[in-house]
Amino acid sequence: MSLFTRExxxxxxxxxxxxxxxxxxxxxxxxxxxxxxxxCDGCTAYVEQMRLVIEASGRxxxxxxxxxxxxxxxxxxxxxxxxxxxx
Amino acid sequence: xxxxxxxxLVQRLRDGDEAAFAELIDTYGxxxxxxxxxxxxxxxxxxxxxxxxxxxVLNGIDRFEGRSSLKTWLFRILTNRAKTRxxxxxxxxxxxxxxxxxxxxxxxVDPDRFLGPDSPHPGAxxxxxxxxxxxxxxxxxxLGVIQMAIDELPEAQRDVxxxxxxxxxxxxxxxxxxxxxxxxxRVLLHRARSKVRAxxxxxxxxxxAPQAKPRSNPISGGAR
Numbered sequence: 001m002s003l004f005t006r007e008x009x010x011x012x013x014x015x016x017x018x019x020x021x022x023x024x025x026x027x028x029x030x031x032x033x034x035x036x037x038x039x040c041d042g043c044t045a046y047v048e049q050m051r052l053v054i055e056a057s058g059r060x061x062x063x064x065x066x067x068x069x070x071x072x073x074x075x076x077x078x079x080x081x082x083x084x085x086x087x
Numbered sequence: 088x089x090x091x092x093x094x095x096l097v098q099r100l101r102d103g104d105e106a107a108f109a110e111l112i113d114t115y116g117x118x119x120x121x122x123x124x125x126x127x128x129x130x131x132x133x134x135x136x137x138x139x140x141x142x143x144v145l146n147g148i149d150r151f152e153g154r155s156s157l158k159t160w161l162f163r164i165l166t167n168r169a170k171t172r173x174x175x176x177x178x179x180x181x182x183x184x185x186x187x188x189x190x191x192x193x194x195x196v197d198p199d200r201f202l203g204p205d206s207p208h209p210g211a212x213x214x215x216x217x218x219x220x221x222x223x224x225x226x227x228x229x230l231g232v233i234q235m236a237i238d239e240l241p242e243a244q245r246d247v248x249x250x251x252x253x254x255x256x257x258x259x260x261x262x263x264x265x266x267x268x269x270x271x272x273r274v275l276l277h278r279a280r281s282k283v284r285a286x287x288x289x290x291x292x293x294x295x296a297p298q299a300k301p302r303s304n305p306i307s308g309g310a311r
Contacts, residue, residue: 009210011201015194018277022258024269042215046196049216053284056224056233057252065116069134073112073141074105080145081103 008032013043017050088114093157100148112141115158118254119165122264125246126169128176136172140165159260166264195281219291229290236286240279247272248279 008016008029013036019025020033037043088096099107119140123133143164151160200214223229237248246265250256251272256264261272 009201009208010212010215011196011198011210014196014281015277017195018273018280022273024273040212042212045216045218049219049284049288050280052219052221052224053233053280053287054252056230056287057237057248057283058255059225060230060234060237060253063117065112065120069137070109070112070116073116073138074109076138076142077105077108077145080142081105084103 006032008036010036010040010043010046013037013040014046017047020047021050021054088158090156094153097148097151097153097157100145108145111157111161115161118250119162121249122162122165123169125265126166126173128173132172132176133169136165136169139168143168159263162260162264166266170266193278195277196285216288217292219287223291229287232287232290233283236283237279240282244275244279244282247275248283251276252280 013033016025016029016033020030025033037047096107096111100111116137119137120130120133123136123140124130127133127136140161144161147164151157155163200212202208202211202213237245237253240248247261250261250264251258258269258272261267262269265272267275
């Protein structure tokens with residue numbers, strides 16, 4: 001069996017999902033990945049779940065900046081502006 | 088933030104428009120604090136670094152040529168300052184050395200879920216994942232599970248998944264800010280995502296099922 005046509009096992013595929021998404025797999029690995037997915041329900045579900053994890057993570061709301069710190073920064077901005085126009 | 092909107096903000100900042108500055112603070116302030124904390128010892132120091140960075144941004148805005156995005160420029164100033172400060176204060180572990188720790192050979196999925204080497208299909212799913220009920224994914228409670236899973240990750244993995252998936256940074260932005268290689272950030276991200284997926288799988292498959300019976304603890308159960 002040639003190295004290049006070797007089938008990808010499910011256990012191997014689950015390690016490559018992020019590289020696949022990032023487009024950093026070699027061309028032959030990408031082909032093996034896609035070939036495998038097209039015939040494997042388990043891995044299709046797995047890849048879909050990884051996509052959902054990414055999508056849901058993007059919906060987590062960042063904490064807002066502390067109002068006190070925000071006020072200080074805006075004050076610093078006003079100082080900066082005054083200095084700028086004075087200089 | 089689109090490129091044209093960024094350019095507009097830069098111009099308004101140069102003109103001394105406070106609302107433009109406020110918008111930048113609201114967009115990046117919380118993330119900046121988080122990134123600064125990756126390099127320095129405590130929150131107070133991180134807050135100082137963020138303050139200094141904003142001043143440096145204001146003082147340098149006239150020289151900003153737009154060769155990188157405003158965001159990249161801003162975070163480069165931030166991480167440079169945070170690193171210098173972290174080294175000065177003797178924070179023991181630089182991020183790059185944290186990045187590889189304990190990652191080797193950590194499988195993405197429990198090996199027990201695959202067929203063993205003696206089976207006709209070694210490495211094929213023995214217990215494949217089941218499709219998730221999509222409508223539940225965006226529920227507040229589900230997002231809470233994801234948040235908790237992220238919070239419990241090892242530091243380097245947690246930092247990378249926050250930047251890549253929560254903040255939506257590109258691989259290059261993350262590698263640049265944390266001074267790790269592209270491959271390194273991807274390994275960390277993959278570990279992180281795999282663990283979050285596993286946590287979510289547990290949550291989504293147990294929820295809605297009949298209440299699990301309290302399992303007797305095999306250790307304390309041995310005491311008679």
